[in-house]
Amino acid sequence: MKSAVETLNPTRVRLTVEVPFEELKPSLDAAYKEINKQVSVPGFRKGKIPARIIDQRFGRAAVLQEAVNQALPEFYGKAVDESELNVLGQPEVDITELNDNEELKFTAEVDIRPELELPDYEGIEVTVDAVAVSDEDIDGSITQLRDRFASVKPVERAAAEGDVLVLDLEASVDGEVLEDGVAKGVSYTIGSGELLDGIDEAVTGIEAGGTATFESELKGGSAAGRTASIKVEVSKVQERELPELDDDFAQLASEFDTLEELRADARTRLESSKKYEQATDAQQKVLEAYLEKVEVPIPEKLLADEIGTRKHNLEHHQLEPMGMTLEQYLKVQGQTEEEYTAELEEQSRKGIKTQFVLDEIVAKEQLNVSQDELTEHLLQRAAGSGMSPDQFAQQIVQGGQVPMLVGEVARGKALQVVVEQAKVTDSEGNAVDLSDDDDTDGDAAAEATEAAADETDTADTADEASDAAEEKTEA
Known part of the structure; x- marks a missing residue:
């Protein structure tokens, strides 16, 4: 087998490969065996059909095509190795010549990793933020931990910022309720921003059992990107209770005593x-x-x-x-x-x-x-x-x-x-x-x-x- 490389650009080459017919013979024998498994000829046991009969019944060209399909990956791989190419992706293969008992010629265009000239590593200067932890940062961390240990209790008053509500939601577009626009028993904290735009204003001031309607652009689902009419019913208004910030809390929330x-x-x-x-x-x-x-x-x-x-x-x-x-x-x-x-x-x-x-x-x-x-x-x-x-x-x-x-x-x-x-x-x-x-x-x-x-x-x-x-x- 002979191969040559033509550089098309810094990231793509064309391999030209010439394969003597003798090197195709193992693949040719394998092709006959494969075809033997797939076809039946009267008078011959399956798998025992002579090569000349296969040529007569199905054509020598079909056998050659099968042999080439099996052999190409191996020849292509050898050409890549011989040329020491660092290839990327699948090649575009074109058989340029296939003559029985003569030779196989094909080309393969493929992307390669470009050769890079690396500059020196020295001389780079960058600036980053200083590491600083303020009392406010610590307060925020403790507040997050405190929130995890918060409890809720039902209250008989209008909903306000920070309350945890249990809601039923129904979204409609053009007067039709969406199949995926109904949700019941949704827990939502006013001010968290975790649901739809406009919901905070709609539910603030409503007591348990109250309803409200507002419009909002849907972010997901079958009507994503469209403006929907949202009906919301408040079934529960719950007030969050945070534990006292003291040594007892430290012992409850961590391995520390104070x-x-x-x-x-x-x-x-x-x-x-x-x-x-x-x-x-x-x-x-x-x-x-x-x-x-x-x-x-x-x-x-x-x-x-x-x-x-x-x-x-x-x-x-x-x-x-x-x-x-x-x-x-x-x-x-x-x-x-x-x-x-x-x-x-x-x-x-x-x-x-x-x-x-x-x-x-x-x-x-x-x-x-x-x-x-x-x-x-x-x-x-x-x-x-x-x-x-x-x-x-x-x-x-x-x-x-x-x-x-x-x-x-x-x-x-x-x-x-x-x-x-x-x-x-x-x-x-x-x-x-x-x-x-x-x-x-x-x-x-x-x-x-x-x-x-x-x-x-x-x-x-x-x-x-x-x-x-x-x-x-x-x-």
Whole structure:
């Protein structure tokens, strides 16, 4: 077999492959066996039909076509390996010559990872917010904890801000009650903003048993984006009672004996949380600054596929379960389809560029991912998914997504390499140490990397598609 590579542009090549007929013979024999399994000829047992009879009855061309379909992935894969190409996605294959007992010639156009020139890591300077925890922050944390231990009691008075109501709702459009517009026994806290626009004004001042009607634009369901008439009936008005802020509350809500100890712990936790947020912000700003220094050509087909994937995921995995169409969603968002598509393209370009650059750093620095690092990242992702580690791991393995997870960890380590060379200061002029000594920095780097790539793994997806192409290429 001989192959040659023609560079069409920095991200796409054309492979020209010539295969002597002798190298097709194993696939030809396999093709005869496969056809033998599928057809019947009078006078011959199934599976025992001679090759000359198959040629006479079904045509030699059908056998050749079957042989080529089986052989192409192998020949394509060999050509890719010989040329040392880093391919992305499925190739576009064209058989240019197939002569019986002579040779097979075909071309395969495919996207490749562009060769990048990485600039030095030094010289990047970014500023982030200083880590500061105020008394108001602590008060807010304690208030949230106090709210979790609040109780409610029915009251015989008009509903007011902060009350917890039990409501029955009925939505109508053009005088017709929507099938999915009726809800009963809904618990709602006035002022929480968790239901429809205008509901607070409608129910404030109403006692149990009272009703009100108001208009609101529906955010989801069959009539998403349309203005509906909402009838609301208040069946209960309940007043929230908060526990006293004292040592008894501290003992009830925590492992601490005194309120002072509880507040001290709240300060420590808030400082840790803000430090993590600071690290993530710094990582992302350093990454963005470094990306600006790198020219990265983007494969157009990969970009188009990524835009299509994002749009498909939004329409079918997010909006469809909510009973909302893309048109309704865009109306709610106040976006035109052109604006939405432009935004998708920008996000996709950034995601692809981020992964290409970080993957290049991984290769340059020869970064590896240990089992412990992968396990730690898996536990973190499991916690964010709401699944148990075992459930999450099973889903990852069954979905063949382990390489994706390895890539996430490796890219986080690549970003950390850049961050360690950057100058990071806070808003008060203090130097921020983001060395890898801090256990949170690796997690922050991974989170910043995911955010910059908009939580997608475009390059990984392309690599997986490339692997599939080697198995499923058809003439």
